[in-house]
Amino acid sequence: MSKPVHVVGGGLAGSEAAWQLAERGHAVVLHEMRPVRGTAAHRTDKLGELVCSNTFKSTETSNAHGLLKAEMRTLGSLILACADEARVPGGSALTVDREIFSQGVHDRIHAHPRITVTREEMGEIPEIGIVATGPLTSDVLAERIRARLGVESLAFYDAIAPVVSFESVDQGTAFRASRWGKETMEGAGEEGAYLNCPFTRDEYEAFIDALTTADQFTAHEFDSVPYFEGCMPVEEMARRGRESLRFGPMKPIGLRDPRTDTKPWAVAQLRMEDRAGRMWNLVGFQTRLRIPEQARVFRMIPGLADAEFLRYGSIHRNSYVNAPAALTPHLALRDAPTTLFAGQITGVEGYTESSATGQLAGINLSRMLRGEEPVVPPPTTMMGALYRYLREADPKHFQPMNANFGLLDDLEGVPAKVLKDKTRKRELFAERGLSSMTAWRDLHAVSAVSAA
Ligand SMILES: Cc1cc2nc3c(=O)[nH]c(=O)nc-3n(C[C@H](O)[C@H](O)[C@H](O)COP(=O)(O)OP(=O)(O)OC[C@H]3O[C@@H](n4cnc5c(N)ncnc54)[C@H](O)[C@@H]3O)c2cc1C
Structure with a gap:
């Protein structure tokens, strides 16, 4: 424990990771490039700066973000302790005064006797440490990561x-069908790999009208995207011509609706996002529409009138590693298990999710430095389910993910009638998640750290 451990990036994940390590007895050097070098979104030199909204979302455990936070609290979290202290009225959401929040993180980290903060842009990946440089990782380090990982x-x-x-x-x-019955997928069998939502001509025309007039985000400097093939927003494609989608991602060729035995005018295809088939991705529907507009417009797709959105679409600047292709289950380099990644760069999305991976990275690096194996909570917990996604998602279509109930293992032994009640189902998910988290923590003797 004599050599210091290096944490790169003093954002949400890096601050949490540094705290976890220091509280577990390790000397830590936390490298933060601001203010020597800024990012396009950060405005201050404070550790743990919130770059956009001031909320960590719901505190209710019947909400996926609430459950994740409750799980994090069983392990002790610097970020959540500082958020609690900076809380402002926001209903059931953990909404904070952003300045009080980041000042709290900043002061606690600086005051910790085992943490040294250095202000420098790191261009190297530490052999024993955690990379938590976020969605706006500086170019020099991003290139280094690219060179190392491929x-x-x-x-x-x-x-x-x-x-x-x-x-x-x-x-x-x-x-359920694949185009021409050909695009098969492991496990899809005769059924075909896609769920197809068929449009009549009138439905298609109404959908295009709604899509092309819906309200969308305007690009900021930090997330202005040079649109390229495969990344064009669906609304932009529709604006280029009413038929573009019908000849693009919504083309009906090779598909017959078995109920009417006709070729649909257009189709929206859904592809399985997880192996258990709980989450389905709207293929080609990357979008910059505002969230309420996504819900309104995409529910016009036949079959999606009551769609539950587990993740909304977005397009923005985001450096992230293809975790299922390149990292271990505990999010380390495959050839260097004590070089871990944490935060948004691992392919999670959101403040809470980023902080959670910082927490577990700190715990695991500490374990390995003590000669113990790294551990990951089971997929009955929200944290473990996110890690499973990062481990098992299809690397060819890997996209970042936020906490949501679709990631969790199904509830076993619960009558179907009970599961129909969505509120009760979420309560059961939460009860199981929290008890699994405590059992996992106790099994591996993971102590909870203090954030005082
Ligand atoms: C513009 C934008 C808006 C977002 N808005 C939200 C939102 O409203 N709600 C939400 O839940 N999520 C949001 N996110 C997503 C994400 O949750 C946040 O970006 C979150 O801050 C990620 O935490 P992190 O610790 O991974 O990265 P960060 O909090 O960004 O921390 C990374 C740190 O690493 C530093 N760094 C980068 N490169 C180097 C280097 N080479 N050497 C040393 N230091 C370096 C950076 O200066 C930064 O301080 C947003 C993302 C972006 C880009």
Whole structure:
């Protein structure tokens, strides 16, 4: 424990990771490049700066973000302790005064006797340490990561399409098939790999009208995206011509609706996002529409009138590693298990998710430095389910993910009638998640750290 451990990036994940390590007895050097070098979104030199909204989302455990936070609290979290202290009225959401929050993180980290903060842009990946440089990782380090992991392993933009839950898709309208019956997929069998939502001509025309007039985000400097093939927003493609989608991602060729035995005018295809088939991705529907507009417009797709959105679409600047292709289950380099990644750069999305991976990275690096194996909570917990996604998602279509109930293992032994009650189902997910988290923590003797 004599050599210091290096944490690169003093954002949410890096600050949490540094705290976890220091509280577990390790000397830590935290490298933060601000203010020597800024990013396009950060405005201050404070550690743990929130770059955009001031909320960590719901505190209710019947909400996926609330459950993740409750799990984090069983392990002790610097970020959540500082958020609690900076809380402002926001209903059931953990909404904070951003200045009080980051000042709290900043002061606690600086005051910790085992943490040294250095202000420098790191261009190297530490052999014993944690890379937590976030979605706006500086170019020099991003290039270094790319060189180490391989070109295909680090993306610079997300082009995220919405994901809906399987159970919310109307199976009386959507049909399972692959184009020409050819695009098979492991496990899809005779059924075909896609769920197809068929449009009539009138439905298609109404959809295009709504899509092309819906309200969208305007690009900021930090996330202005040079649109390229495969990343073009669906609304932009529709604006280039009313038929573009019908000849692009919504083309009906090779598909027949088995119920009407006709070729649909157009189709929206959903592709399985997880192996259990709970989450389905709207293929080609990466979008910059505002969230309420996504819900309104995409629910016009036949079969999606009652769609539950587990993740909304987005397109923005985001450096992230293709974790299922390049990292170990505990998010380390495959050839260097004590070089871990944490935060948004691992392919999670959001303040809470980023902090959670910082927490577990700190715990695991500490374990390895003590000669113990790294451990990951089970997929009955929200944290473990996120890690499973990062481990098992299809590397060819890997897109960042936020906490959501579709990631969790199904509830076993619960009558179908009970599961139909969405509120009760979420309560059961939460009860199981929290008890699994405590059992996992106790099994591996992971102590909870103090954030005082
Ligand atoms: C513009 C934008 C807006 C976002 N808005 C939200 C939102 O409203 N809500 C939400 O939940 N999520 C949001 N996110 C997503 C994400 O949750 C946040 O970016 C979150 O801050 C990620 O935490 P992190 O610790 O991984 O990265 P960060 O908090 O960004 O921390 C990374 C740190 O690493 C430093 N750094 C980078 N490169 C180097 C280097 N080479 N050497 C040393 N230091 C370096 C950076 O200066 C930064 O301080 C947003 C992302 C972006 C880009």
